[in-house]
Amino acid sequence: VQLLESGGDLVQPGGSLRLSCVVSGFSVSSNYMTWVRQAPGKGLEWVALIDHGGKAHYADSVKDRFIISRDTSKNTVYLQMNSLRREDTSFYYCARVWAAALDFWGQGTLVTVSS
Amino acid sequence: DIQMTQSPSSLSASVGDSVTITCRASQTISAFLNWYQHRPGKVPKLLIYSTSVLHTGVPARFSGSRSGADFALTISSLQPEDFATYYCQQSDSTPYTFGQGTKLEIK
Numbered sequence: 203v204q205l206l207e208s209g210g211d212l213v214q215p216g217g218s219l220r221l222s223c224v225v226s227g228f229s230v231s232s233n234y235m236t237w238v239r240q241a242p243g244k245g246l247e248w249v250a251l252i253d254h255g256g257k258a259h260y261a262d263s264v265k266d267r268f269i270i271s272r273d274t275s276k277n278t279v280y281l282q283m284n285s286l287r288r289e290d291t292s293f294y295y296c297a298r299v300w301a302a303a304l305d306f307w308g309q310g311t312l313v314t315v316s317s
Numbered sequence: 318d319i320q321m322t323q324s325p326s327s328l329s330a331s332v333g334d335s336v337t338i339t340c341r342a343s344q345t346i347s348a349f350l351n352w353y354q355h356r357p358g359k360v361p362k363l364l365i366y367s368t369s370v371l372h373t374g375v376p377a378r379f380s381g382s383r384s385g386a387d388f389a390l391t392i393s394s395l396q397p398e399d400f401a402t403y404y405c406q407q408s409d410s411t412p413y414t415f416g417q418g419t420k421l422e423i424k
Binding site: 236238246247260261262299303305307310 | 318349351353355360361362363366367370372402404406408411412413414415416417418
């Protein structure tokens with residue numbers, strides 16, 4: 203099993219970025235997938251989840267700005283981040299939800315929002 | 318949204334000690350309470366799921382329990398590799414939420 207995130211970068215406030223999480227070893231269409239972030243010096247914060255049927259769920263802090271999606275043909279999960287704020291600066295991890303817990307995590311990708 | 322209050326925020330202990338970290342939900346939740354270990358520069362690691370089930374490969378010195386509204390992670394006979402930050406997380410309903418974390422340091 204492997205989850206590989208990419209797409210993190212330095213972006214200006216108000217900008218957009220799309221993160222990708224390429225999965226091998228299991229199918230994203232058969233599992234709930236989630237994004238979790240950690241700001242510098244802070245704790246873990248749950249961001250978004252996509253369920254079996256493709257329904258999305260979001261933290262209040264990112265609702266209406268972020269969109270989680272998946273491409274089952276590429277076995278990849280995405281996080282489209284719009285209207286980025288300085289407080290979105292974080293390491294972003296994707297993870298699989300199994301037995302209602304996050305059992306496999308990627309290595310993470312760093313998003314920095316700064317002018 | 319369900320808020321998770323974790324305590325203490327930091328803890329000092331010695332190798333061989335036993336420690337307990339607690340987590341309380343802001344409302345009644347099911348057994349979908351999980352515990353993770355996060356070492357600096359590493360990926361978070363699932364330790365316990367569904368309150369008390371030990372994840373594959375996790376040493377038996379880690380255990381989880383529940384008493385009413387309080388959930389607990391106990392680490393018995395601390396080893397050097399156990400000094401890390403620990404988080405609880407509820408999956409009872411979205412938005413999933415994490416506790417604030419407990420940093421376990423060597424005394």
